[in-house]
Amino acid sequence: MSDAAEGGIARAGSRDTAAHGAGTPPETESADSARARTTVLPDPGASGAEGAAGAVRPEKSRNPYRSMPDAERSALWRQRLHEAEAGLTGLLASLGDEVHLTDWFALQAELFADLPDARTAPAAEWQRVFFRGQALMERFLVARYGEAILADWARANAGVHRQVEPDHGRGAGDPVHRIARQAELYGSDYEFDDESDDESDAGTVPTSPAHAALTITHCAIWDYREQARRNGVRLTLASPCTYCTEALSANIRAKGYVPAHQLRTGPTGHGCRWEATAPPAAAAAPSPTDELQEP
Numbered sequence: 001m002s003d004a005a006e007g008g009i010a011r012a013g014s015r016d017t018a019a020h021g022a023g024t025p026p027e028t029e030s031a032d033s034a035r036a037r038t039t040v041l042p043d044p045g046a047s048g049a050e051g052a053a054g055a056v057r058p059e060k061s062r063n064p065y066r067s068m069p070d071a072e073r074s075a076l077w078r079q080r081l082h083e084a085e086a087g088l089t090g091l092l093a094s095l096g097d098e099v100h101l102t103d104w105f106a107l108q109a110e111l112f113a114d115l116p117d118a119r120t121a122p123a124a125e126w127q128r129v130f131f132r133g134q135a136l137m138e139r140f141l142v143a144r145y146g147e148a149i150l151a152d153w154a155r156a157n158a159g160v161h162r163q164v165e166p167d168h169g170r171g172a173g174d175p176v177h178r179i180a181r182q183a184e185l186y187g188s189d190y191e192f193d194d195e196s197d198d199e200s201d202a203g204t205v206p207t208s209p210a211h212a213a214l215t216i217t218h219c220a221i222w223d224y225r226e227q228a229r230r231n232g233v234r235l236t237l238a239s240p241c242t243y244c245t246e247a248l249s250a251n252i253r254a255k256g257y258v259p260a261h262q263l264r265t266g267p268t269g270h271g272c273r274w275e276a277t278a279p280p281a282a283a284a285a286p287s288p289t290d291e292l293q294e295p
Contacts, residue, residue, distance in 0.1 A: 064192075065184040073123035076181060077130045079164060085111060087157030088137055091149075094156075100144055107140050127185070138236045138243065150243045158250035165255070171209025172276040175252040175259075179274050180214055189218040189268070210278040215264075215271065222270040245272075252276045 085108070092104055111133045116125035141149045168174050176192070183190045193213040221240050229235060237243060245261055252259035257276040264271040 065181050068184055070123045074126045077126035081130045081133050083157045083160045086160045091153055091156040107136055110136055142236055151246045154246035154250040158254035161251045162254040172212040172257050172278060175255045175257055175276045176212040176214045179248055183216050186220045188216050188220040190214055190216045213275040215273045217271050218268045219270045
């Protein structure tokens, strides 16, 4: 998820301390079925303050990746940094804009200036590197091309994502579980549609390979952003959803599924719902024998 602030950001401590989040301004549904559908839905009983600090958190949340090992967290932060940097390199190459290349080389030096030791550094160090890099790259693009370029960057990153994100054989569940793993990195609360109230079923995989859905009931990126704002950190985007929803939608499409999402605000703070659906199968072509049959 996105729009991390600059500098040495959020050295992960407790999973309930400030972290980072998702959501975008409402997007008009396109005639193209591959475009994500976005709706902002207030949760029942929502107060006037959307996502305010100290919002009521669920008494019980089902977060199957909460026990993700530290090494796996570090690897996912590194993969996300690779997707973002490689995607931006490809995007700039496609623009053919030589004016800003020296600036980009200088930015790359900043991105990789003090990488942690992959063998010994905790995930919090790779988190710091990713947040810093994401913020620097967002600022680089928005300052030169405006916020509209972020959608192009998301698509470029998704091309890298398609190549480096493994397929786990869950069909539509694969891109949805990737969203859950990212949400876990930030300490967000989330649940899959098919999870029951039984704690033992918390890691249940969506049963349909053609459709999977996930609800982020509390997006912790918003917690982090508000804390960073109070600390005087300059944020590039007015909402983290601006880039996040573009990126997640592009990743789902890159894996061959149709994305849809809804943004939510309510007693548990900011959240969102994501779906991945297999595209309709192409109509079967008539066989030669069918064509020869009498009407």
